Amino acid sequence: MASSGAVRFVMGGKQSPALGSLRLQLRVKPGTSKDREGVSSVADDCVELCVAAQARDGEANRAVVRLLSDVIGLPKTRFHLSHGMKSKDKVVVLAGVAEEDGPAYAETVLDLLRKAGG
Numbered sequence: 001m002a003s004s005g006a007v008r009f010v011m012g013g014k015q016s017p018a019l020g021s022l023r024l025q026l027r028v029k030p031g032t033s034k035d036r037e038g039v040s041s042v043a044d045d046c047v048e049l050c051v052a053a054q055a056r057d058g059e060a061n062r063a064v065v066r067l068l069s070d071v072i073g074l075p076k077t078r079f080h081l082s083h084g085m086k087s088k089d090k091v092v093v094l095a096g097v098a099e100e101d102g103p104a105y106a107e108t109v110l111d112l113l114r115k116a117g118g
Contacts, residue, residue, distance in 0.1 A: 005045045007110045009102035020102045022094040022109060024068070029088070030060035039071060039117035046089070047113050061085060068092060071116045072109055 011020045025046045032050040040048045053063035061081055069076040074094070084090030097105055 004042075004110055006042060006047045007106050007113070009097065009106040011099055011102070018099050019095070020097050020099050022097055022102070022106055023082075024092045024094065024109075026064065026084075026090045026092060027088055028060060028064055028090055030055040030063075038067065039113050042110065042114045042117050058085075061090075064090065064092065072112055 006025050008023050008025075009020055010023055012018060027046045027048045029040070029048065029050045031054050032052055034052045036050045037052045038050060040050050042048075049064060049067060051060050051063035051067060053059040065076050065079045065081065068079055072094075078094055078096070080093045080095065082091050082093045094109070
């Protein structure tokens with residue numbers, strides 16, 4: 001497991017035991033200026049993101065997925081918002097992570113997010 005609760009690997013279930021997922025615990029600040037858009041900080045319990053999109057009609061949620069896609073370097077289709085559709089606190093799942101690579105990949109993603117945060 002990753003040492004942080006902000007990004008953690010979850011092992012697969014009975015249907016696909018060899019594949020797990022990464023769960024990214026996020027706190028989103030919508031409606032910020034374009035200059036401040038991005039990863040603002042990575043704490044032990046969550047990753048704080050700022051997006052310029054407003055929190056209406058799913059605009060901010062789409063902006064979060066787009067931002068994560070750009071930072072981590074994976075297609076937007078790999079990310080799924082599982083909790084917090086109408087909340088600042090969100091959980092995004094990155095599925096299809098091989099069990100043997102999971103914990104190391106969680107650390108890699110955490111490092112990418114930290115670097116993006118400056």
